[in-house]
Amino acid sequence: MAEITMTVNGRTVSGTCEDRTLLVQFIRENQGLTGTHVGCDTSQCGACVVHVDGKAVKSCTMLAAQANGSEVTTIEGLASGGELHPVQAAFREHHGLQCGFCTPGMIMTAVDMIRRHDGKLDEHTVRSELDGNICRCTGYHNIVKAILAAAEEMGSGSKVAAE
Template sequence: MSEVTMTVNGREMTGTVEDRTLLVQYLRENLGLTGTHVGCDTSQCGACVVHVDGKAVKACTMLAVQASGSAVTTIEGLANGAELHPVQAAFREHHGLQCGFCTPGMIMTAVDIIGRHGSDLDEHTVREELDGNICRCTGYHNIVKAILAAAGAGEPQRLAAE
């Protein structure tokens, strides 16, 4: 057993976990933050994406003890009070969600993509960057549209060689 302390969504949290506890398990089971979903447990689907020290991380591939001392942001901590984060608002406005299972991971990944690229995004880059996130409902067109809108890049231009 190990003690972990991390800042989660702006609040310092301390707990005791087994050394093999995954970050996604700690967030869901110990802290009750169930917005971070468990999909595949093998880092293939992206449903568990959170930010650790400002970078997108698949929480099923990181141990809770590895995140100790870090700042972790989950989908629950993305919004500012009652106001949606601009990426969340863009997903709602552009119908970037269907069943909703992949949505938290997609949004957390999108925030990271926009943070790294700003408005200098195009459809090809967004699709390439989303490669590790799976939408089983195949809502990618609207997800890409929402990310480009949130980045200020406007409507996606269709790729000529798709």
């Protein structure tokens, strides 16, 4: 058994779990945060993407014990003060979701992508970096449109750096 402590969405949490417990399981089962989805368990679909210490990670391939002492942000932790994160708002505005299953992972990947590129993205880069996220509803056109709109809105200002 592993004793772990991490910060999840700004709140320090502790727990005991089996050594083999995946981060996605710890988030969903121990913390009750079900916005992070389990799709394939093989890191192929990207539905389980969360941020660990500010970087996008597929939580189905990371052990919870590996996140011990880390800061974890899930889709539930993006919104602030009752307002959607700019990427969440762009997905809503530009119809970047269909069934919604892939949406949390797409959004978490997009936030990281915008941060890493300082808000300067083009369609080719977005499509290339979404390679590890699968939308089974084939909604990529509006997803890409939403990410580009969010990147433009966030620009290279403090909203990008704050993530």
